[in-house]
Amino acid sequence: MASNPQAYEQGASLWKDAWQRLRRNRLAVVGMAVLVFVVLSVIIGPWLSSYSYETQDRVKGAVAPNAANWFGTDTLGRDLLTRILYGGRISLMVGIAATAVSLSIGVLYGAFAGFAGGRTDALLMRIVDILYTLPFTIIVIILSVYFQKSLILLFMAIGAVEWLTMARIVRGQVISLMQKEFIEAAQVMGLRRRRIVLRHLIPNALGPIIVYTTLTIPQVMLLEAFVSFLGMGVQPPMSSWGLLIHDGANVIEEYPWMLLFPSLALSMTLFSLNFLGDGLRDALDPRIAKD
Amino acid sequence: MIRFLVFRALGLIPVFFIIVTVIFFLIRLAPGGPFEQGERFVAPEALEQLRAAYNLDAPLYKQYFDYVAGLFHGDLGPSMKQPSRTVAEWIVLRAPVSIELGFYALLFACTIGLLAGVTAALRPNSVTDYVPMSFAMIGICVPNFVLGPVLMLIFSIWLGWLPVSGWGPPATKVLPALTLGAAYVAYIARLARGGMFEVLAQDFIRTARAKGLGEARVVLRHALRGGIQPVVSFLGPAAAGLLTGSFVVEKIFRIPGLGSQFVEAAFNRDYTMLLGAVLFYAALILVFNLLVDIAQALLDPRVRYGK
Amino acid sequence: MPLLTVDNLRTHFRLRSGTVRAVDGISFSIEQGETLGIVGESGSGKSVANMSLLGLIPMPPGRIESGVARFGDVDLLACSKAQLRGIRGKRISMIFQDPMTALNPYLTIGAQVMEPLLIHEQCTRADARRRSVEMLEAVGIQDAARRMYAYPHQFSGGLRQRVMIAMALITRPQLLIADEPTTALDVTVQAQILDLIKRLQRELGMAVILITHDLGIVAETCDRVLVMYAGRIVESSRTEALFDTPRHPYTEALMASLPSRRHKGETLYTIPGMPPDLARPIEGCAFAPRCEKADARCRSESCDLRDIDTGRASACLRVQRGELA
Numbered sequence: 001m002a003s004n005p006q007a008y009e010q011g012a013s014l015w016k017d018a019w020q021r022l023r024r025n026r027l028a029v030v031g032m033a034v035l036v037f038v039v040l041s042v043i044i045g046p047w048l049s050s051y052s053y054e055t056q057d058r059v060k061g062a063v064a065p066n067a068a069n070w071f072g073t074d075t076l077g078r079d080l081l082t083r084i085l086y087g088g089r090i091s092l093m094v095g096i097a098a099t100a101v102s103l104s105i106g107v108l109y110g111a112f113a114g115f116a117g118g119r120t121d122a123l124l125m126r127i128v129d130i131l132y133t134l135p136f137t138i139i140v141i142i143l144s145v146y147f148q149k150s151l152i153l154l155f156m157a158i159g160a161v162e163w164l165t166m167a168r169i170v171r172g173q174v175i176s177l178m179q180k181e182f183i184e185a186a187q188v189m190g191l192r193r194r195r196i197v198l199r200h201l202i203p204n205a206l207g208p209i210i211v212y213t214t215l216t217i218p219q220v221m222l223l224e225a226f227v228s229f230l231g232m233g234v235q236p237p238m239s240s241w242g243l244l245i246h247d248g249a250n251v252i253e254e255y256p257w258m259l260l261f262p263s264l265a266l267s268m269t270l271f272s273l274n275f276l277g278d279g280l281r282d283a284l285d286p287r288i289a290k291d
Numbered sequence: 292m293i294r295f296l297v298f299r300a301l302g303l304i305p306v307f308f309i310i311v312t313v314i315f316f317l318i319r320l321a322p323g324g325p326f327e328q329g330e331r332f333v334a335p336e337a338l339e340q341l342r343a344a345y346n347l348d349a350p351l352y353k354q355y356f357d358y359v360a361g362l363f364h365g366d367l368g369p370s371m372k373q374p375s376r377t378v379a380e381w382i383v384l385r386a387p388v389s390i391e392l393g394f395y396a397l398l399f400a401c402t403i404g405l406l407a408g409v410t411a412a413l414r415p416n417s418v419t420d421y422v423p424m425s426f427a428m429i430g431i432c433v434p435n436f437v438l439g440p441v442l443m444l445i446f447s448i449w450l451g452w453l454p455v456s457g458w459g460p461p462a463t464k465v466l467p468a469l470t471l472g473a474a475y476v477a478y479i480a481r482l483a484r485g486g487m488f489e490v491l492a493q494d495f496i497r498t499a500r501a502k503g504l505g506e507a508r509v510v511l512r513h514a515l516r517g518g519i520q521p522v523v524s525f526l527g528p529a530a531a532g533l534l535t536g537s538f539v540v541e542k543i544f545r546i547p548g549l550g551s552q553f554v555e556a557a558f559n560r561d562y563t564m565l566l567g568a569v570l571f572y573a574a575l576i577l578v579f580n581l582l583v584d585i586a587q588a589l590l591d592p593r594v595r596y597g598k
Numbered sequence: 599m600p601l602l603t604v605d606n607l608r609t610h611f612r613l614r615s616g617t618v619r620a621v622d623g624i625s626f627s628i629e630q631g632e633t634l635g636i637v638g639e640s641g642s643g644k645s646v647a648n649m650s651l652l653g654l655i656p657m658p659p660g661r662i663e664s665g666v667a668r669f670g671d672v673d674l675l676a677c678s679k680a681q682l683r684g685i686r687g688k689r690i691s692m693i694f695q696d697p698m699t700a701l702n703p704y705l706t707i708g709a710q711v712m713e714p715l716l717i718h719e720q721c722t723r724a725d726a727r728r729r730s731v732e733m734l735e736a737v738g739i740q741d742a743a744r745r746m747y748a749y750p751h752q753f754s755g756g757l758r759q760r761v762m763i764a765m766a767l768i769t770r771p772q773l774l775i776a777d778e779p780t781t782a783l784d785v786t787v788q789a790q791i792l793d794l795i796k797r798l799q800r801e802l803g804m805a806v807i808l809i810t811h812d813l814g815i816v817a818e819t820c821d822r823v824l825v826m827y828a829g830r831i832v833e834s835s836r837t838e839a840l841f842d843t844p845r846h847p848y849t850e851a852l853m854a855s856l857p858s859r860r861h862k863g864e865t866l867y868t869i870p871g872m873p874p875d876l877a878r879p880i881e882g883c884a885f886a887p888r889c890e891k892a893d894a895r896c897r898s899e900s901c902d903l904r905d906i907d908t909g910r911a912s913a914c915l916r917v918q919r920g921e922l923a
Contacts (some may be wrong), residue, residue, distance in 0.1 A: 137535035137577065138569060141557050142317060145565070222434055229436045232536060237328050244434070249440040249543060253455075256444050263437040270432045328739070492701035500654055501694075502714050503687030516704040592749040593703060 018207070019237035030278020031272035038269050049082040059088055072257045074247065078259065084265050087239040092153045093268070094155045094240070095221040101159025102220070106166025113167070114174025125171065128164050140223060142228055144232040149219035151234060158223050162216060169212050173205040207284035214277035218270045225266060241266040295595075299386070299495035303577045311362065311575045314373055315345040317354055318566050340428060345371060358566075367567035383541045386571065387547035388458060389541065393533045395468035400475035400529070405519065407476070408483025414508065423480055436537050439470040439543040440464060440567030463544075470501035471540045475529050479522050506530070516590050525588050530579040533574055600627035601773060601805050604650075607665035608652045609643075616877035620646040622829035623664075624870060625903075625917045630772070632711040633806045635837070637813060637852070641873055643829040644809045650675070652692060653682045669773075675707030688718040691766035697758035701750040707734075708746030711765045718769055729850065733764040737794060756787035763794060770802050775808045788850065792819055799878070813856055817841055822909075825849050828874050828884035831903050832913040847889045847922070883915060888891035 022028055071080035089110030113124040139161055145184040147154040225242030227233035229249075234240040241262050292451055342348045345368070346357055355441060367378035376384065407423035443466060447455040454463045491514050492495065499513040537550035545551075549568060557563035588595045609621040621643040633895065636644045638848065641816060649655050651667050653672050669690070686692075691714075694700040702710060708730060714890045715726040727746070734742035737760040744920040750758055759779060764772060776795060780788035797817060799806050808820060816823055823840050825833040833846040844850040854867040871888035874880055883901045886892040896915055903913045916922045 003548055065593075103439070125411070137532075138572060141538075141567070142314075142569070145318075145557050145560060182484035185537070217434075217593070221437050225434065226436065226539065230542065231558060240492060244438070252444045253448055258446075259440050259444065263441060267433050267437060270434075271428075274428070274432055319916060320733050492695060494694060495702040497654055497703065498694060498762075498765075501686055501692040502687070502717075503718060504713070505681045505683060508717070513702050513705070586912045591704060592706075 006180060016281040018280075021278050025279040025282060027275045028283070031259065031275030031279065033274060034272040035269060038088065038265070038272070038275045039092065042085050042092060045085035046082060046089070049085065056125065071261045072255070072256055080244075083239050083244060084241070084262055087241050087262065088238040088265060089268075090234055090238060091221055091224060091242070091269075094158075094224045094234075095217045097152075097163065098155045098159035098220040098224070099213060102162040102166060102216055103157050103209070105160065106163035107170050107209065109163065110167035110170030110172075110192065111174050114171040114178070117175075118125050121171070125168075128167055131161075132164055137223070140227055141230070141232065144227055151238075154227070154233065155220075155224065157229075158220055162220055162223075166209070166212055166216065169208050170205060173208055187217055188224055211277060211281045211284055214273060214280055217279075218273040219271075221266075221269065292418070295588065296585065299305035299581055303581060307574060307577060311359065311570060312355070312500070314569050314573075318562050318569075319351065321535075322348045345369065347565055356514065356590060367570070368557075368563045370535075370561055370564045372556070372564065374562035375398065378563050381564065382549060384569060385549040385552050389534070389550050390545060391539050392464070392465050392467055392471060392531070392537055392540070392546065392548060395464060396472035396536075397526075397529070399468055399472040400479055401522075404476045404479025405483050405522065407508070408480040408485075408522075409487050409515070409518070411480070411484045412487035415488065420484075424484065426554075427480045431481075432475045433473075435470050435474060436539045438473055439466070439540055442470055443543070456543075458544070460547040467540050467544045467546060470543070471533060475532070478525060478529070482521040482525050483519060486521040487514060489559060490517040491518075504525075520590065523583060523590060526534050526586075527576070527580040527583045531572075531576050534575065537584060554555065594597045601630045601632075601669070603666075603668040604647075604651065605666045605668075607647060607650060607667065608663040608671075609646050609655060610663050611658060611660050612613055613877070618876045619829050620660075620876060621650060622876075624824075624826070624829075624831050625771050626824055626831065626834065628773070628805050628807060630803055630805050632822065633796075633820045635816040636807060636809045636826060637811060637816055637821040637823060637828035639811060639873060641876075644779050644824040647801065647826075648692070648777060648807060648809060651885065652686050652690060653679070653776070654692075686716070687714045687766075688769045689731070689768065689771050689773065690773045691771040692775040692777065693759070693766045693779050696763050696782045698754055698782065700762060703750050707748050707750065707753070709762055709769060711746070711761065714765065714769045724821065730764070730768065733768045735763070735765045735790075735797070735851050737761070738790075739764070740848045742756075754913075755783050756791065758792065759783060759787075760790050763791070763798070767798055767802065767804075771804055773805045774799070775807045778811070780815065781810070788815075788881060795819075798906040805918070815850055818829075825852070827875055828880065830884065830913065831911075832885065834911045836909055839910060845906060845910060846885075846914045847891050849884045851888075851890075883913070892918060 022114055069079050069081065071084065074080055074083065109124065109128075113121045116124075138160055143157040143161075144154055147157060221241075224240060224244065228240050228242030229246040229247065234243050236243070244262035245259065245266065248255070248257075248262055252259050292566055297390050339348070342361040350359070358368065365379055365383070369377050373381065396537045409426070411420040411423050437514060443455060446453045446466060453466055454460075458467075487510075491510075496514055498510060504513070532551070537548060538548070538554045539550075541548045542554060549571070552564070553568040553572075555561070555566060604627065605625045607621055607624050608619070611618040611620055616669055624643075626634070630798050633891070636841055637649075638644045646660075648827075650660075650662055650665075653674070655662070658744060662675055665675050669685065672681065672685065675683070708727065710724040710732060711730040712723070715721045716723070716727060721729075731742045731746060739745060739760055750761070753761065763779075774795070779795065780791050783791060783811050793814065795808075797805065798804075800898075808815070810816060815900065820837050823833075823835055823837050824831050825840075825846065833840070833844070833849050835845065840849065842910060843855070851867075851869045855869060855875065871889055874884050874887070882895075882897040882899055883889070883892065886896040889896065893916065899915060901915045903911045904918050905911045914922065
């Protein structure tokens, strides 16, 4: 597709095409809509809510959903909807921050390996292969022992273990693009390396990177929720969806809504991110069939 | 074939010792000792005694060599927070429960996942493709710590069909195994579909049909072996995933397995227990990956003959 | 009575981009023991036509729109799937272009060669094994008894094609359809494989449909030839007559592009233009846009294959009108 020197100049229409394809994918559109709804809710929602996420009302205790507390209240009398919105802020922030970390490491590592080639590349990728076989969750749990005091560091650490696939994808892109004629042509024409990277490689590798980033965010959010569920991530009185699910799971017999609403929020978000990611993959690279 | 196996098995030993070394120092160097936490005041002399008892007063390199030496006769040291048993004893007590749970989950995942995936691949873009694959998407997007409590709510509390928690009679094992296996049903179904899809498009499948074979024989004898290849390779990572999944599932269903023990150890900074459990998991995963390699070699002659 | 008579076979593929008329109304027949060559460029429909006969077209998107294929007292295109399975690999066998991918890499050579016997004939495993070894020896595989246990990846391309032939012929079929059997092989191996097919054809008295794009192979091996272009037969003739006096401009062009027909130093002839897009309706003769002899009527009038001589048919309008020799 991009094997001629004009390829990057056609970039604009390429993105337009991709957008057209994405819009035709119903699941991806729904995913996008749900995502926008969730993001706006967690950003704006807490300001509109008349409840605070931490003010306790032990006398009131857990109340089932009603007109005043749409999602009910938790065992300490806190409005559940407000807590879910606040928790969503944390969960999404963690997802984005950790993904940003993994994106930076993965892109730099993969691009370096791809450019370096030869033995350096082989060695770097061998390291990735080995790291791949390690169970991330165990590492994250050990890391959480390290960073119990610092939430930010913990989620940086989560990001730091999630970069492997990104590194592989970027390396693959770099290597295949380096072999394309238009890069060779650019080299023959004596374009500076930096210019080749900026004008040719980055625009061409952007598609897969965007796709994989969209698919990394739910993975990272899942890890956060997992660690928080085990009680080793976000600490009370702050909340995240994982922590809320944990609290709800402890009292399902009495107050099932405390489990159901946060679960719904998390699952809905994961669903929409995954559908959007799949849709983007199909739209940006029609050659890769779905599975 | 046998040389290949011996070679692979021997290759695991240095890998294991690298893991031992890395994890040992990682945990030993963690900020904050196991006895410096909590409100309880511990007298300096008592602390000294504790440190001596756990060999923490020795130089770090000596601690390491003592630990490795202990490993050779299965001594993982005493548990720092649950001193009633040694770490090795705790593992022997708790691990069988986790392994049993993992086994049921894997069995469930493979059976349903393969059935769904293969059926889907036979008629792509039909109802028998869309329905299982939509369920697979749900399986992937609903995490086990959501699925577990929700299943418990529905089947134990609302319907009252199954016990809420515990580990004993077969009925107690249904929900945990389903919860743990669900995501893997989904992954296996997707991989099996993809694998079968690819193999069914190969030339040799056309050859098989041209020979006049029935569809069942074409699928079962000619396509399945190649088609489940991606599933077999996935079993290695799946085993690791099942272990970590067991942390959550054991916590939800209050199952006395190694997973809940591990989480507790991380929570309480029980460093010896944590270290022992991680090493046990590492060994388990390495062995499982070896088994997967063997299975792959048995399935594909090209791997077996080293091509 | 001919062994197989095909009448008005049309196979279309309904794709999102439109209906591709891969095979669009072809009729031919083949006698017992005869060798029929089918030549044409890739995409001319020669493979699709033969796979249609054996029900090997993926459906959907493929669909057999019309046609009758009489084989003995059975219509291959209308009979039940079970009946067709009973014929495939038993009375009609097929070998394919690429022996590297046409054999199952997961099964031993022996298991694959024995398979047709085991499913088509009430045959014990020991019997099947013995006959397979004999057959492998007959196709020139040395040490066959031991190599029954080998896997395809341990064989060279030529040996694999021999295995394919052994597998196809072990049930002594009446008709062998060989789809480009030598295209993927080295030139020296090509000749050996063709000789082997000819020898076994004589021994078993079977008919062979040889699909190829190589006129050289046709000249050496076939009794009769069908030339296909854009899903239709454009010329049908006995082999010698075809090479003496081609009666369709496309056949002529094909021959002109044969390297051996040129003197040293002369540039190779290539047919100008590209084959037509079969997803679009074609007006007039499909070859007209590339034909040096086409006139205005060729581009507008429909043309069908018509007899122009005994045992000779051409779809060229100008030949039919006697305007071209």
